[in-house]
Amino acid sequence: EAGVVQSPRYKIIEKKQPVAFWCNPISGHNTLYWYLQNLGQGPELLIRYENEEAVDDSQLPKDRFSAERLKGVDSTLKIQPAELGDSAVYLCASSPTGQATPPGELFFGEGSRLTVL
């Protein structure tokens, strides 16, 4: 079975340009996460979805970041306009459910590496 699929793997843009990342979670996984990971750091949660509902977006910079998960399956994360400080890896993860047993096992995608020039 396919794992979490993300695209693009790499993206280089100039500052002030828009960028979008796409994530296809593991089939049947209701919970979807977007994380930001800076070099040498652990992932930081941007937004968490339970089906199509964003249940935790408290860390999402809503002035420039937006996300959607239509139909509770695929998700997109958008940045507009991008800033130099947005250069990072954007990880998508999915989980069978938020409180399942084993408790919320996360499966990560390979990530999308963004470089803003």
Added chain:
Amino acid sequence: KNQVEQSPQSLIILEGKNCTLQCNYTVSPFSNLRWYKQDTGRGPVSLTIMTFSENTKSNGRYTATLDADTKQSSLHITASQLSDSASYICVVSARGGYNKLIFGAGTRLAVHP
């Protein structure tokens, strides 16, 4: 404040040697603790998940321990291989609500021949 601290920040060992990575946390109320392995340029992959009642859990050459009283965990790697070179991330889940996950910064391990 819920925090996860890992040590050392980085580590270099020779192939075949053992090593132990440390994780201290202040997350409360505690639900479970996970160790992930992240190869360079890849997403994290789960190694172990331990709940409050579990002291030790193994996955091949990886053995995780948990002391819920002192809020410490360790990941022991036995007979290291070159493929063990990666970052190892400790993640603690807080109980309640949607099991919020708190990530450590990771320990970067380099195994040299």
